[in-house]
Amino acid sequence: MPHSIIVIGAGIGGLTAGALLACRGYDVTVYEQAGVPGGCASTFRRRGFNFDVGATQVAGLEPGGIHQRIFAELGIDIPPATPCDPACAVFLPRETDPIRVWRNSEKWQVERQKQFPGSEPFWQLMAKLFRASWNFQGREPVLPPRNIWDLWQLISALRLDTFATVPFALMTVGDALRLYGLANDQRLKTFLNLQLKLYSQVNADETALLYAATALAVSQAPQGLYHFHGSMQVLSDCLVKALEKHGGKLKLGYSIEQIHPQNNHVEQVTIRHHKTGETRTETADHVVANVTVQNLIKLLDVSPSFFWTLYQNRVEKLPRPSGAFVVYLGVYRQAIPDKYFPHLQFLYDDNKPISENNSLFISVSEPGDGRAPNGQATIIASSFTDPQIWFDKTPKAYRALKRRYTSEAIARLSSYFCLTPDTLIHQEAATPCTFARFTARAKGIVGGVGQRVSTFGPFGIATRTPLNNLWLVGDSTHPGEGTAGVSYSASTVVRQIEMSQ
Ligand SMILES: Cc1cc2nc3c(=O)[nH]c(=O)nc-3n(C[C@H](O)[C@H](O)[C@H](O)COP(=O)(O)OP(=O)(O)OC[C@H]3O[C@@H](n4cnc5c(N)ncnc54)[C@H](O)[C@@H]3O)c2cc1C
Known part of the structure; x- marks a missing residue:
C-alpha cells in the first residue's frame, strides 16, 4: 500500500508538493477550500479580462530554475x-525618467552606475x-535544519565559496551601505527600500x-523574471494536470478545519465540505499544510507537547506581517x-x-498576452497595507x-495612465479581508515572514514542524521569492518525507 498524504491547500506550494509526491508513488489528496486552485497565484475573470489575483511575474523558469526542474520531473x-525586460x-x-532594472547584467551595471x-x-x-548563495541554494540545503538528516543536507551543500558569505550572515543591507560609505546616499537607499x-x-x-x-x-539573466501567456492560472493548472496524471486527487471546496494530534503525531484531520456543510475525519501517513504558519497553529485543537507550545509562542511573537491592497483595472489600450x-514601481x-x-x-498586460480582448488591457496595482485597519x-x-x-490609487495611477470614464471599462479592488476570504490566510496576510536577520535562513521557519508527520510548505517557510520560493519549500518537504519512510 502506498503511503497516504493529505495536502491542505492547493496554492503553488501545496500543488507542487502534491504533484511531486504523487509522481513518486504516494497516494495524494489535495483539499482546497476555494473553488479554484492557485491561491495568491490564481486568476479571476471579469468582462473578458483575466486578472492575476496576486503574483504576476515568475522566477525559476530558466533552464535549471526551480519551476523548470520540477516540471521536468x-x-x-x-x-x-x-522574459520581463526590464524586470x-x-x-x-518627482522623477519622470525611471530606473530600469534590465535583464542583461552589463546593461543593468551601466544603468545603476x-x-x-x-x-x-x-x-x-x-x-x-549572490553567486555564492545561488550555488549553495542550487545544491538544495535544508534550512533551517531540524534533525541530523537536515543538517547533513545542509553540510553537503557547503563549499569553499559558501564560507565567503559567513562574515556577512548577520549583516543587513543598511550595514553594507555603511561599510561602503553609502549610508547617506538617499536616492540609492530609497531605490533599495522600494x-x-x-x-x-x-x-x-x-x-x-x-x-x-x-x-x-x-x-538578471541567466535567471530572470517571466510573464506567463494567458494568466498566472496556467501555472497551477499545469500542476493540477501533473497531480492527476500521477494518480493524485484535487478536491475543491473542502476546508481542513482541524488537525487532531496525539503525542508527536497527527492522528486525523477534520474536513468540511462547503456546499453541503458535511464534516468528516480522515487519517493519513503525512499531512502537508500549505497554509501560513499563523494559520497552522490555529488548526491544532490542543497543544500536543512542550515543543509545540514553544513553536506557537515563537509564531505569536513574529513581527506583524503585511497585507495587500490591490486595484484591478480593465481599460481601453488608449489609457x-x-x-x-x-x-x-512608483514611490x-x-x-x-x-x-x-x-x-x-x-x-500592465501586453497586447496579445491573453489577459485582455483586442484593443484593451489590464492594469493591476498593489500596495502594502496594515491588515489591522481593515478588520473589525x-x-x-x-x-x-x-x-x-x-x-486614491486610481488618482495616483492617473499621473502615468490616462484613466477617464472613457478609457476605464472595469474596476475592482481587493483588501486583506478579500485575501482572507478567498485564500483563507489569517487576517489576509501575504508574502510570508519578513526577511530580517532574525527570521532568515538558519533562523527562519522550518518545513518540519514539532509533529513528526506534519509538514509546512509555502511562503512562511521560504518567503520572498514568490512562487519559486514556495516551490523550493515543497521540494524540500518531498525529500524529507521520502527520507522519513
Ligand atoms: C499582491 C501580490 C502580488 C504578488 N506578486 C508576486 C509576483 O509577481 N511574483 C511572485 O512570484 N509572487 C508574487 N506574490 C507572492 C505569491 O503569490 C505567493 O508567495 C505564493 O503564491 C504563495 O503560495 P503558497 O502556496 O505559499 O500560498 P497560497 O497562495 O496562499 O495558497 C494556499 C492555498 O491553501 C488554501 N487553504 C488555506 N487554508 C486552507 C484550509 N484550512 N483548507 C483547505 N485549503 C486551505 C488557500 O485557499 C490557498 O489556495 C504576490 C502576492 C501578492 C498578494
Whole structure:
C-alpha cells in the first residue's frame, strides 16, 4: 500500500508538493477550500479580462530554475512565458525618467552606475554574495535544519565559496551601505527600500544582506523574471494536470478545519465540505499544510507537547506581517502611454512609509498576452497595507475605506495612465479581508515572514514542524521569492518525507 498524504491547500506550494509526491508513488489528496486552485497565484475573470489575483511575474523558469526542474520531473511542459525586460521600471518621487532594472547584467551595471554614481563596490559585493548563495541554494540545503538528516543536507551543500558569505550572515543591507560609505546616499537607499520591500517585506536597514543579494539579482539573466501567456492560472493548472496524471486527487471546496494530534503525531484531520456543510475525519501517513504558519497553529485543537507550545509562542511573537491592497483595472489600450513598461514601481512621497498607496507596484498586460480582448488591457496595482485597519469595522466603514483607497490609487495611477470614464471599462479592488476570504490566510496576510536577520535562513521557519508527520510548505517557510520560493519549500518537504519512510 502506498503511503497516504493529505495536502491542505492547493496554492503553488501545496500543488507542487502534491504533484511531486504523487509522481513518486504516494497516494495524494489535495483539499482546497476555494473553488479554484492557485491561491495568491490564481486568476479571476471579469468582462473578458483575466486578472492575476496576486503574483504576476515568475522566477525559476530558466533552464535549471526551480519551476523548470520540477516540471521536468513531473514530465510536463512549462507553459509559454516571456522574459520581463526590464524586470521593473522604478519611478522615484518627482522623477519622470525611471530606473530600469534590465535583464542583461552589463546593461543593468551601466544603468545603476549612471543612476547611483560611486555605488559600484556595493553592487559588486552583492554580486559576489549572490553567486555564492545561488550555488549553495542550487545544491538544495535544508534550512533551517531540524534533525541530523537536515543538517547533513545542509553540510553537503557547503563549499569553499559558501564560507565567503559567513562574515556577512548577520549583516543587513543598511550595514553594507555603511561599510561602503553609502549610508547617506538617499536616492540609492530609497531605490533599495522600494525594491526590497517587494521581496523581503522590510526596508534596507532591516533586510538580511544575504537574502537581499539574491532578491536584487534574480531579475538578471541567466535567471530572470517571466510573464506567463494567458494568466498566472496556467501555472497551477499545469500542476493540477501533473497531480492527476500521477494518480493524485484535487478536491475543491473542502476546508481542513482541524488537525487532531496525539503525542508527536497527527492522528486525523477534520474536513468540511462547503456546499453541503458535511464534516468528516480522515487519517493519513503525512499531512502537508500549505497554509501560513499563523494559520497552522490555529488548526491544532490542543497543544500536543512542550515543543509545540514553544513553536506557537515563537509564531505569536513574529513581527506583524503585511497585507495587500490591490486595484484591478480593465481599460481601453488608449489609457496606456505609447512608451510604457509592463512592470512599474512608483514611490510618491519619500517622507512617508512605503505602504498604504504611497508606493504602487504595477503590472500592465501586453497586447496579445491573453489577459485582455483586442484593443484593451489590464492594469493591476498593489500596495502594502496594515491588515489591522481593515478588520473589525462595520460593513459601512469597511466599504468607505475601500472606496477611499480605490480612488486614491486610481488618482495616483492617473499621473502615468490616462484613466477617464472613457478609457476605464472595469474596476475592482481587493483588501486583506478579500485575501482572507478567498485564500483563507489569517487576517489576509501575504508574502510570508519578513526577511530580517532574525527570521532568515538558519533562523527562519522550518518545513518540519514539532509533529513528526506534519509538514509546512509555502511562503512562511521560504518567503520572498514568490512562487519559486514556495516551490523550493515543497521540494524540500518531498525529500524529507521520502527520507522519513
Ligand atoms: C499582491 C501580490 C502580488 C504578488 N506578486 C508576486 C509576483 O509577481 N511574483 C511572485 O512570484 N509572487 C508574487 N506574490 C507572492 C505569491 O503569490 C505567493 O508567495 C505564493 O503564491 C504563495 O503560495 P503558497 O502556496 O505559499 O500560498 P497560497 O497562495 O496562499 O495558497 C494556499 C492555498 O491553501 C488554501 N487553504 C488555506 N487554508 C486552507 C484550509 N484550512 N483548507 C483547505 N485549503 C486551505 C488557500 O485557499 C490557498 O489556495 C504576490 C502576492 C501578492 C498578494
